[in-house]
Amino acid sequence: MKRILKNALAPVVIAGLALSLGGCASDPSPSAAEGPLTVWVMGDSGANFESLVAPFVTETGQEIEVVAIPWDSIDEKLTTSVASGAGPDVLQIGLSKLRSFADAGALLPLDDLLGDYPGLAPANFPSGVSGDATSVNGEVVSVPWVSDTRVLFTRTDILAANGIDAPPTTWDELRADAKTLTSRGSGQYGYYIPQWDAPLPIEMTWSLGGDVIDSDGNVDFDTPEFQDAVDMYTGLYADGSVPTNGDFDQTQGFISGVAPMLVSGPYLGKAITDGAPELDGKWQASLLPAGTSSTSLFAGSNLGVWANTDQQDASLELLEYLAEPETQLEWYSLSGELPTVSAALGDEDLNSDPNVAVYTEQLASSKVLPLVSNWDSSVGTELLNALNAIALTGADRDDTLAGFFAKTEGLGID
Amino acid sequence: MKGAILRNRLSPYLFVSPAMLLLVTFGVFPIFVALAVSFTNMNISAFANIRNVKFVGVDNYVTLFGDADFWQALANTGIFALVGVPAIVVLSLAVALLLNRSDHPFFRALRSFYFIPAITAIVAISLIWGYLYNTQFGFLNYLLSLVGVEQVQWLSDPVLAKFSVALVAVWRGTGLNIIIFLAALQGVPKDYLEAASLDGAGEWRKTFSITVPLLRFAIFFVTVTTIISWGQFFDEPFVLTDGGPLGATTSVSIFLYKEGFRMNQFGYASAGSIVLFAIIAIITVFQLRARKADDEY
Numbered sequence: 209m210k211r212i213l214k215n216a217l218a219p220v221v222i223a224g225l226a227l228s229l230g231g232c233a234s235d236p237s238p239s240a241a242e243g244p245l246t247v248w249v250m251g252d253s254g255a256n257f258e259s260l261v262a263p264f265v266t267e268t269g270q271e272i273e274v275v276a277i278p279w280d281s282i283d284e285k286l287t288t289s290v291a292s293g294a295g296p297d298v299l300q301i302g303l304s305k306l307r308s309f310a311d312a313g314a315l316l317p318l319d320d321l322l323g324d325y326p327g328l329a330p331a332n333f334p335s336g337v338s339g340d341a342t343s344v345n346g347e348v349v350s351v352p353w354v355s356d357t358r359v360l361f362t363r364t365d366i367l368a369a370n371g372i373d374a375p376p377t378t379w380d381e382l383r384a385d386a387k388t389l390t391s392r393g394s395g396q397y398g399y400y401i402p403q404w405d406a407p408l409p410i411e412m413t414w415s416l417g418g419d420v421i422d423s424d425g426n427v428d429f430d431t432p433e434f435q436d437a438v439d440m441y442t443g444l445y446a447d448g449s450v451p452t453n454g455d456f457d458q459t460q461g462f463i464s465g466v467a468p469m470l471v472s473g474p475y476l477g478k479a480i481t482d483g484a485p486e487l488d489g490k491w492q493a494s495l496l497p498a499g500t501s502s503t504s505l506f507a508g509s510n511l512g513v514w515a516n517t518d519q520q521d522a523s524l525e526l527l528e529y530l531a532e533p534e535t536q537l538e539w540y541s542l543s544g545e546l547p548t549v550s551a552a553l554g555d556e557d558l559n560s561d562p563n564v565a566v567y568t569e570q571l572a573s574s575k576v577l578p579l580v581s582n583w584d585s586s587v588g589t590e591l592l593n594a595l596n597a598i599a600l601t602g603a604d605r606d607d608t609l610a611g612f613f614a615k616t617e618g619l620g621i622d
Numbered sequence: 623m624k625g626a627i628l629r630n631r632l633s634p635y636l637f638v639s640p641a642m643l644l645l646v647t648f649g650v651f652p653i654f655v656a657l658a659v660s661f662t663n664m665n666i667s668a669f670a671n672i673r674n675v676k677f678v679g680v681d682n683y684v685t686l687f688g689d690a691d692f693w694q695a696l697a698n699t700g701i702f703a704l705v706g707v708p709a710i711v712v713l714s715l716a717v718a719l720l721l722n723r724s725d726h727p728f729f730r731a732l733r734s735f736y737f738i739p740a741i742t743a744i745v746a747i748s749l750i751w752g753y754l755y756n757t758q759f760g761f762l763n764y765l766l767s768l769v770g771v772e773q774v775q776w777l778s779d780p781v782l783a784k785f786s787v788a789l790v791a792v793w794r795g796t797g798l799n800i801i802i803f804l805a806a807l808q809g810v811p812k813d814y815l816e817a818a819s820l821d822g823a824g825e826w827r828k829t830f831s832i833t834v835p836l837l838r839f840a841i842f843f844v845t846v847t848t849i850i851s852w853g854q855f856f857d858e859p860f861v862l863t864d865g866g867p868l869g870a871t872t873s874v875s876i877f878l879y880k881e882g883f884r885m886n887q888f889g890y891a892s893a894g895s896i897v898l899f900a901i902i903a904i905i906t907v908f909q910l911r912a913r914k915a916d917d918e919y
Contacts, residue, residue: 287882287883287886291669308666308886312669312670312886313670313671403866453758453773454778454866455756455758456757457758585880586885601780601868
């Protein structure tokens, strides 16, 4: 539950208190290695996670307290817990937040510890997942947990009924198909753009052959490929192919067929399977539409150990358990989030599902967002504000983009 | 003897000291902390290492006044106050006058009815209103569809969202103020009204020439507290729209919250909070000065 802070001074009060208490918060108490391990999982999958770790609890006798943090209050939770020194023992970290968490000193550097835990060795994971995607400034601060990539979901039955034989493979095709599907009638759309999905324009830029980081490691959106991505994004709105209300429900929109195409992660597949089993065989996942390549987002989550934890060993044992291929496969069936361990990713049963085959193929050509501090809340927010202003309120395209370039200029990875 | 005198002199201070201590700790001290922090570049990396904090002088204030988002937040707060303050004052006064006309159990039940929004948790309120406002499935759009009106984007249209959010806040804010006005109405002397009746004054005349003028202090109090609360307007836009769409419902408080808690720029957020504090203080002092002395009655 979000904390409602009435007082405008509250951020500052906490900061001020943290300053004065900093001294006492940082010395870990030598004893008290007992008690439950607190684990923060992101999103609403707390109950699933509890059943996932139940065998571990039975086997080791180590109690585990699972706290589910809603995705949109992670920043607040991080700030308050770092400031108060009262964090969990183990926590899930979305890749786009890794840098902020590490900068805050919230994560325990793991370089010297991983040697004792063979299950967590980088060699167990695909190289794109384990290397830079787990470390900040050359220090390993996390281990891979789940893979998330973005693919195109389509309602094949609706597409076929409108004369479209196969899901679009390029963005231009997608735009044309979306237009066709929108012409089904009033209140019907062809495609859905979540107004909060900051990575989407970046996936578009990548798949159109561009990048958002220049050769010096600085954020740079002023490229022809990004301009093309902007035209695609705003063009879909200009065609009337996308619902303009911010409270549109993507799962409901897909199941009801109001918006029969969208880009999302494997968990959407899980939500459709669970929520609308009658649609079985009437929808499918396919690779992200391409311009020059079909490069998608790798937005996995990692697990880290809280810097001030007094239960280091127990925490790492839990991470080791969670990195076992069987645990990761179990997690996929519980939550629809793909494994990261190579052994689990290559599992035959898993890959017998054609949609999973698409996910794993897409994972092979996915990239992580640049590890810039505050990526989500600064660059991501500015990006969405600029694009939505053009698309929703008809703001001048070039002026808005110029303002956006100016705001993000000079941000770098270092 | 001397001890007793000292005790008598000290005892008032002894009685107010707990309250003062709390006020100083949680009211005054944080303002000075904020003031100090506002001259630094403090961000979340300061938690990792306190040496990451640097003194930057008035840089934060210079950036703040050049920040289009801050001006938008100020303008939004101004609009909210301009719409919300008169709405709440007039509406609660009108309802209070009506409720005060009878002591019938039905009217007493109505009083609690009007007070319910003020004591209901904002999260519950936002859930309900979020469903009412929902573009596809919302009750309001369902009602409108019955008379053939197209879907209205209550919380997605930048202009309309301001009013949708303000409406919830007005609905929530009237309850408490109605109670204040009702209490003040109890203090209006009956003999004034009886005398006016004998002189042949009608209901409207009595209300506007006797009751409302005698409520002057209550109106003043409600106005000042309402202005302050709109200046710190936070809950409704935070839970209903998170300041969106495109910053259309971002009040200054939400702007500060985002800068502080999402962007982790504590120095910058502190500078903003000092500016907000100054604005509210100036407006309040100005109102206190402008107020004429109360007539005794």
